[in-house]
Amino acid sequence: MDFGLWETYYRKILDDFGFERKDDEKTAQVLDDILFEQGCLTLEDLHEKVDFSTKFIVFGAGPSLKEHIKKIKENYDLIDYVLIAADGATTALVEEKIVPDIIATDLDGKINDILYANAHGASLVIHGHGNNMDAVRNYTPFFDNVLGTTQAQSHGNLYNFGGFTDGDRAMFLAIALGASELTLAGMDFGDVVTKYSRPNIAEETAKADEIKTKKLKYAELFTKWIDDNEDVKIINLKS
Numbered sequence: 001m002d003f004g005l006w007e008t009y010y011r012k013i014l015d016d017f018g019f020e021r022k023d024d025e026k027t028a029q030v031l032d033d034i035l036f037e038q039g040c041l042t043l044e045d046l047h048e049k050v051d052f053s054t055k056f057i058v059f060g061a062g063p064s065l066k067e068h069i070k071k072i073k074e075n076y077d078l079i080d081y082v083l084i085a086a087d088g089a090t091t092a093l094v095e096e097k098i099v100p101d102i103i104a105t106d107l108d109g110k111i112n113d114i115l116y117a118n119a120h121g122a123s124l125v126i127h128g129h130g131n132n133m134d135a136v137r138n139y140t141p142f143f144d145n146v147l148g149t150t151q152a153q154s155h156g157n158l159y160n161f162g163g164f165t166d167g168d169r170a171m172f173l174a175i176a177l178g179a180s181e182l183t184l185a186g187m188d189f190g191d192v193v194t195k196y197s198r199p200n201i202a203e204e205t206a207k208a209d210e211i212k213t214k215k216l217k218y219a220e221l222f223t224k225w226i227d228d229n230e231d232v233k234i235i236n237l238k239s
């Protein structure tokens with residue numbers, strides 16, 4: 001999605017959630033400075049790592065995630081697919097002994113699992129926004145093979161491929177990496193969250209709060225936008 005169109009959605013998101021653009025920009029600057037210091041991946045670098053296939057699977061942290069991972073293990077030859085985990089979904093993949101090729105994260109998933117996956121070959125696409133400056137500052141230096149993103153105007157080392165939540169940003173990233181086919185696993189949307197999305201809940205699932213429900217509506221809207229506007233075959237295991 002080009003920035004002009006993204007910006008129309010972005011303004012609505014800022015308004016809807018009461019986020020300040022300048023806060024997003026401040027964290028973006030922190031992330032860019034860290035990546036300048038420690039080095040980072042370009043889109044071309046990341047593309048080289050995953051150019052073995054144009055078939056992608058994006059894993060979200062919805063209630064059907066575990067069931068979908070099992071289905072994929074039984075029916076897909078994983079070697080033929082680029083696997084992108086959206087943040088908390090990384091934990092479920094690690095539990096199933098799968099290391100994704102890429103993790104799209106704003107660093108609020110289980111950091112130990114993300115560190116484990118990164119140490120075993122997963123590249124990281126770290127998103128800086130107005131509510132994760134501390135996490136960006138504290139955790140980014142511990143990761144290798146990082147590409148940085150912002151939801152404001154891209155600058156320096158950072159990219160903006162479009163998208164809001166980790167799951168739909170993972171899909172826009174797949175498009176930027178040349179995806180021809182995109183299988184969606186654990187992308188339920190709706191108003192139920194899992195322990196993979198909310199590591200602090202006691203049960204396996206819980207009702208999403210108002211903000212999370214609204215975030216998931218945007219995730220669904222951008223998924224539909226991709227289906228309607230991009231030249232990619234979407235297979236949502238949920239439908």
Ligand SMILES: Nc1ncnc2c1ncn2[C@@H]1O[C@H](COP(=O)(O)OP(=O)(O)OP(=O)(O)O)[C@@H](O)[C@H]1O
Nearest residue numbers: 060061062086087088165166167187188189197219
């Ligand atoms: N029912 C669902 N519950 C949680 N995530 C879902 C669901 N359906 C789809 N997803 C996708 O899975 C992604 C990963 O979930 P996670 O909660 O770790 O992400 P997040 O974007 O950091 O959300 P938040 O900002 O609320 O922490 C979400 O970004 C979303 O796109």
Ligand SMILES: Nc1nc2c(c(=O)[nH]1)N=C(CO)CN2
Nearest residue numbers: 019129130131164165166215
């Ligand atoms: N400012 C701000 N931006 C975001 C936030 C958030 O909580 N605050 N959460 C996101 C992932 O769902 C994506 N972008």
Ligand SMILES: [Mg+2]
Nearest residue numbers: 087106108166
């Ligand atoms: Mg997250």
